[in-house]
Amino acid sequence: MSEAAAHHDAHHEHHATGMMRWLTTTNHKDIGTMYLIFSLIMFFIGGSMAMIIRLELFQPGLQFVNPQFFNSMTTMHALVMIFGAVMPAWTGFANWLVPLMIGAPDMALPRLNNWSFWILPFAFSLLLGTLFMPGGAPAGGWTMYPPLVLQTGEAFPFLIFAVHFMGASSIAGAINIIATVFNMRAPGMTLMKLPLFVWTWIITAFLLIASIPVLAGAVTMLLTDKFFGTSFFSAAGGGDPVMFQHIFWFFGHPEVYILILPAFGIASAIIPTFARKPLFGYSSMVYAAAAIAFLSFIVWAHHMFTVGMPLAGELFFMYATVLIAVPTGVKVFNWVATMWQGSMTFETPMLFAIAFVVLFTIGGFSGLMLGVTPVDFQYHDTYFVVAHFHYVLVTGAIYSLIAGTYFWLPKMTGHMYDEKLGKLHFWLSTISVNVLFFPQHFLGLAGMPRRIPDYAVQFADWNMVSSIGGFVFGASQLLFVIGIVKCIRGGEKATAQVWEGAHGLEWTLPSPAPYHTFSEPPPAASIEGGMR
Amino acid sequence: MTTSAIRRGARRMAAVLAMAPLVASADWDKLNLTRGVTPYSEEVYQLHMLILWVCVITGIGVFGAIFYSILKFRKSKGAVAAQWHENTLVEFLWTAVPAVILVVMAIPATKALVMMEDVAHSDMTIKVTGYQWRWRYDYINEGVFLYSGLARTSDVARQLNSGIDPKTVDNYLLEVDRELVLPVGRKIRFLTTASDVIHAWWVPALGWKRDAIPGYINESWALIKEPGVYRGQCAELCGKDHGFMPIVVRALPEAEYKAWLEKTKAEQAPKTADSASAPGVSVATAQ
Numbered sequence: 001m002s003e004a005a006a007h008h009d010a011h012h013e014h015h016a017t018g019m020m021r022w023l024t025t026t027n028h029k030d031i032g033t034m035y036l037i038f039s040l041i042m043f044f045i046g047g048s049m050a051m052i053i054r055l056e057l058f059q060p061g062l063q064f065v066n067p068q069f070f071n072s073m074t075t076m077h078a079l080v081m082i083f084g085a086v087m088p089a090w091t092g093f094a095n096w097l098v099p100l101m102i103g104a105p106d107m108a109l110p111r112l113n114n115w116s117f118w119i120l121p122f123a124f125s126l127l128l129g130t131l132f133m134p135g136g137a138p139a140g141g142w143t144m145y146p147p148l149v150l151q152t153g154e155a156f157p158f159l160i161f162a163v164h165f166m167g168a169s170s171i172a173g174a175i176n177i178i179a180t181v182f183n184m185r186a187p188g189m190t191l192m193k194l195p196l197f198v199w200t201w202i203i204t205a206f207l208l209i210a211s212i213p214v215l216a217g218a219v220t221m222l223l224t225d226k227f228f229g230t231s232f233f234s235a236a237g238g239g240d241p242v243m244f245q246h247i248f249w250f251f252g253h254p255e256v257y258i259l260i261l262p263a264f265g266i267a268s269a270i271i272p273t274f275a276r277k278p279l280f281g282y283s284s285m286v287y288a289a290a291a292i293a294f295l296s297f298i299v300w301a302h303h304m305f306t307v308g309m310p311l312a313g314e315l316f317f318m319y320a321t322v323l324i325a326v327p328t329g330v331k332v333f334n335w336v337a338t339m340w341q342g343s344m345t346f347e348t349p350m351l352f353a354i355a356f357v358v359l360f361t362i363g364g365f366s367g368l369m370l371g372v373t374p375v376d377f378q379y380h381d382t383y384f385v386v387a388h389f390h391y392v393l394v395t396g397a398i399y400s401l402i403a404g405t406y407f408w409l410p411k412m413t414g415h416m417y418d419e420k421l422g423k424l425h426f427w428l429s430t431i432s433v434n435v436l437f438f439p440q441h442f443l444g445l446a447g448m449p450r451r452i453p454d455y456a457v458q459f460a461d462w463n464m465v466s467s468i469g470g471f472v473f474g475a476s477q478l479l480f481v482i483g484i485v486k487c488i489r490g491g492e493k494a495t496a497q498v499w500e501g502a503h504g505l506e507w508t509l510p511s512p513a514p515y516h517t518f519s520e521p522p523p524a525a526s527i528e529g530g531m532r
Numbered sequence: 533m534t535t536s537a538i539r540r541g542a543r544r545m546a547a548v549l550a551m552a553p554l555v556a557s558a559d560w561d562k563l564n565l566t567r568g569v570t571p572y573s574e575e576v577y578q579l580h581m582l583i584l585w586v587c588v589i590t591g592i593g594v595f596g597a598i599f600y601s602i603l604k605f606r607k608s609k610g611a612v613a614a615q616w617h618e619n620t621l622v623e624f625l626w627t628a629v630p631a632v633i634l635v636v637m638a639i640p641a642t643k644a645l646v647m648m649e650d651v652a653h654s655d656m657t658i659k660v661t662g663y664q665w666r667w668r669y670d671y672i673n674e675g676v677f678l679y680s681g682l683a684r685t686s687d688v689a690r691q692l693n694s695g696i697d698p699k700t701v702d703n704y705l706l707e708v709d710r711e712l713v714l715p716v717g718r719k720i721r722f723l724t725t726a727s728d729v730i731h732a733w734w735v736p737a738l739g740w741k742r743d744a745i746p747g748y749i750n751e752s753w754a755l756i757k758e759p760g761v762y763r764g765q766c767a768e769l770c771g772k773d774h775g776f777m778p779i780v781v782r783a784l785p786e787a788e789y790k791a792w793l794e795k796t797k798a799e800q801a802p803k804t805a806d807s808a809s810a811p812g813v814s815v816a817t818a819q
């Protein structure tokens with residue numbers, strides 16, 4: 001072990017500086033930082049596309065963009081946010097935190113780690129480059145349904161290869177996390193002592209490995225249908241366009257949980273810290289996450305109830321879908337029970353975490369409604385669905401990412417962030433995000449389809465309200481960046497523990513966490529149960 | 533309990549809830565799912581309200597507990613944290629009770645679904661074919677068909693920077709050049725398909741939407757109870773003019789419908805001979 005430590009010290013002295021440091025780094029903290037910065041940039045690129053969407057929808061009539069470009073915006077907004085902002089952000093947090101939380105010196109496969117990050121800039125150059133191509137960026141929806149997606153112009157192969165690159169990056173990241181957690185835990189860190197963020201990430205990693213290759217297969221079949229004369233999805237050639245939807249959603253539903261499971265882990269770290277009380281029902285949290293992951297593979301067709309399935313199929317997918325409410329409910333009840341009889345304070349991470357629980361639950365309710373097939377025949381492909389998945393993804397995934405950023409930023413930078421600014425960011429975001437998305441429930445119920453650039457005048461009022469909420473929400477995120485930059489540049493010195501109620505190995509390290517940590521495994525006595 | 537009284541009450545409620553004066557004009561119809569005009573849409577509405585109330589009551593419980601905790605268990609008020617973190621009975625209950633509620637909800641949901649999928653014993657059949665970007669309706673066994681696309685008035689107004697205020701256009705984006713005329717009181721079977729990309733045929737008042745997929749023929753049905761004009765739109769992204777392929781159903785009493793059908797038949801009589809060359813008749817219907 002001392003030999004390994006000596007090797008690490010030697011390595012430390014040799015690490016490159018300047019740009020070469022970032023290109024060649026195999027250090028989990030460097031790579032984690034790059035992932036997080038990349039994802040923040042993508043969050044703003046995807047966000048500006050959302051601003052264009054809300055601007056055009058501010059009032060009826062077409063004022064700013066033509067319908068084709070509008071469709072490109074909805075398509076690219078989704079691809080950039082899902083594959084560019086949320087997924088890399090989770091991998092970034094995993095890079096930073098998994099080794100610290102399990103007492104490992106680094107990730108198990110550091111060179112692969114470097115590659116899995118550096119694939120991403122190539123992937124998104126391909127994707128974003130399509131904005132400047134003849135025929136424009138992909139406009140067939142992020143779901144890429146044929147035959148429509150086959151009408152994409154020159155952007156088409158770029159879309160397919162961008163998706164392949166993103167997928168390769170995610171799979172590599174997932175393999176690395178599984179290898180790290182299963183092989184590099186400090187002595188005494190048993191599986192049922194792992195912090196929930198680590199648990200939810202292992203489950204996420206398995207979902208990634210099982211589902212991304214399915215997506216890769218589906219988009220490859222699109223590619224051969226377009227360029228090599230196959231007809232996998234062409235009815236005229238004996239193929240089946242609905243088969244694509246089955247394959248896509250076999251990936252797509254687990255993908256939904258890939259985006260949200262690590263968020264459960266972050267909420268489960270933050271709430272006990274600021275309630276100063278152990279997490280309620282640690283083992284049921286683990287089992288619920290595993291149950292959700294399992295169910296996520298047998299509910300895919302609820303995204304396509306209207307394609308005309310046999311009655312038995314519709315019933316099966318309805319029952320399986322509403323069943324997910326049970327383990328999800330367990331998680332929400334556990335977080336509430338953790339706060340009950342705690343001793344709470346409300347620093348910014350806690351505010352975002354509580355808002356996450358409340359608003360994610362609202363998204364869960366609309367999800368339950370959407371899962372009931374006969375009513376879904378009305379809700380499907382309306383703004384009700386748009387409201388639903390934005391509650392789950394923005395006030396779910398993104399909120400817990402923001403909460404996690406404020407929570408661990410002092411550990412990463414060694415400085416406290418500006419609490420006043422953080423709270424302002426919270427209140428502005430939380431009010432505006434509800435003004436943005438809550439009225440979209442009404443629009444959907446009143447009959448407004450999604451993915452339309454213009455609408456009948458009876459939808460005008462709520463669209464205007466929603467757009468105003470959107471602009472304020474978008475602008476509020478600039479406060480987030482200001483807060484991060486300020487915190488990197490300076491601020492009150494952070495202690496090792498940072499938060500009074502913080503437990504776990506990462507808080508035993510000094511702040512900022514040194515470049516190399518746990519070259520020697522931590523003493524077994526310092527390892528507490530994961531519920532702390 | 534007249535509808536206008538309900539609307540007045542709802543308007544007042546909306547005014548109270550409104551966060552900006554401009555939303556005060558929104559009435560209750562704009563906030564909730566339509567009840568529609570078919571037996572199925574009524575079922576769907578009841579089911580929607582049932583699940584909505586289950587969610588609202590659960591929400592009051594969960595959010596109530598959160599806000600109570602926030603107010604009561606604050607460190608600033610001297611709250612001391614308990615250290616318990618398990619309770620088998622409570623955990624069992626909040627797993628089992630939601631499961632039971634879901635099973636109870638699944639019963640009416642299953643009934644409604646069985647009702648929707650029962651297309652047998654229909655009185656007539658309409659074949660709906662989606663095109664980029666209009667609809668074709670075939671009155672099966674009547675030898676009548678028609679194309680239905682966005683009305684000219686809306687089409688002019690919807691161009692980028694047309695200078696026409698959509699509020700001055702009648703039924704902006706929800707008006708067609710030719711309506712789908714249907715009888716009330718008959719069980720109408722719809723066959724949906726498409727000739728190019730996937731579309732979805734949706735009239736909220738009928739209570740459902742169904743994808744129109746090249747190579748597939750999907751079946752659904754509706755029995756319209758009240759005469760009237762019912763509007764809808766394509767609901768599946770189908771390219772640049774996806775937002776501009778509305779649907780208008782005019783439901784007529786049986787006698788008026790018959791008269792319309794005879795008149796249209798007479799109009800189309802010379803044309804039906806060459807209808808085989810009209811686009812879309814050669815649609816691939818492999819399944």
Ligand SMILES: [Cu+2]
Nearest residue numbers: 731766770777
């Ligand atoms: Cu369409």
